[in-house]
Amino acid sequence: MTATEIPIADKSSPDISARHDSAGVAALSIEGVNHSYGARRALIDVSFDVAPASFTALLGLNGAGKSTLFSLITRLFGIQAGRIGIFGHDISRAPGEALRLLGVVFQPRTLDLDLSVTQNLLYHAALHGIGRREARLRSGEVLARIALSDRAGSKVRDLSGGQMRRLEIARALLHRPRLLLLDEATVGLDVKARSDILNHVRKLVAEQGIGVLWATHLFDEITASDDLVVLHQGKVLARGQVSRVIAETGAQDINTAFMRLTGAVDKAGSEAS
């Protein structure tokens, strides 16, 4: 199988694209995005949608381009080519409107270790223009939701890795976004903490209708009913519901499907060189 023969789920299939909100807008829309670091191409013509109230897994090995894509979506990097929209707001043309609807949990920890749990939340709230009284109210709510109310005054430095991640998710939700990006949010956590965080995020999708883009390289974090985007060497190799991607590759599970997709590209690459 060569790279061009790799099955890519039809973007107009009901798997991802058609499940938009009542106004017909995707939570996240990525169209023809390219990005290079000098001569090295990190993303090549990347396109996919994330539907509102859906859990979309962005699966790729280290070096696939996941974090670069996250940096583009969050406007840490400028878009060199293509377009990124959040609920229809172009991230380049209307960054304020777009970022207001976006919550992010980055791969590295972004909490201030020397500030307390509440102080970190209040700082984030201020960066979104949320007044002190309202921020305190919301902080209390999110801390109760992640069972960290008793640690509100503790320095973040004293929290466990799992607690820090939960706090980062709570912080990302403080300004009530409608799209949540998580970049390898469970890296470095033990099995229980990983499972807790994954369940918490899935609950957010089910109960609050938040669209989630979950970047990972761990197959066991993906279920058959999730939407899936497979990113490899900067290219989207497949997108669609997990069960459908598995079926289209003729595999039995996501692990094998991923290996077949990426193996074909790697083989084609080595033959070409």
Next chain:
Amino acid sequence: MSSITVTPSRRGFSFAEYLTCLNGIVWREALRFLHQRERFVSALVRPLVWLFIFAAGFRQVLGISIIPPYETYILYEVYIAPGLMAMIQLFNGMQSSLSMVYDREMGNMRTLLVSPLPRGYLLFCKLLAGTAVSLLQVYAFLVIAWLWDITPPPIGYLTVLPALVLSGLMLGALGMLISSGIKQLENFAGVMNFVIFPMFFASSALYPLWRVQEGSPMLYYVCQLNPFTHAVELIRFALYGQTNWISLAVVAGCTAVFMIGAILAYDPSRGLARRGPAGGET
């Protein structure tokens, strides 16, 4: 594609939101400063060492004639006090930029940069916060200096404030501009050697420029071109209730240039885009 319709998201930001953001950034900077007590102590010890030890040694060697804004002969300690105030701000500006590099490496900087408020405004708030911290340090120094018999006119403590704000912004913006070009924290040692020390020594902080001119005309011109010289002179004149208009113009102009440069450098389509993702990310 689904880009025809748009889910409403409030356009623009209210004045209250801008103010809340500014308060939050200043509050965080102040908290961090209070948590790092050793930073406060070292920020004070540095100029005090110059004042108590260096100045005591040099007062016999270096005579200061009557030069504006002074109306009489002054002690060397009195002469270098404004230079040491600017020195506090110089180190604070560089310290802020160091913390920006650290924040960027540690990821904290992203929290700031993904705020929906305009990025230029966020960076300006960060500069103001750094300047506010430097003001605390400078006024603490002035209290100690007063005990050491360095007593500018009482009104000087008030008139020097706008000068300190402006010079703090200029040095903070310079630090921010430098931080945008530094990829790793380790590279920051170079800033000490190539920015802080040359700026400080090639200025009027420690010796009047006419003295420099006598010794080395070339160095005199270098000092004249050094924006730090003008920050020192702006502070010196303001401390005695006067305005040095040339210094004011230079400091204001440099503040604008450095600030625009820093904002452009942190613009996603210019500065950060040239860098790859942080270590370990792809």
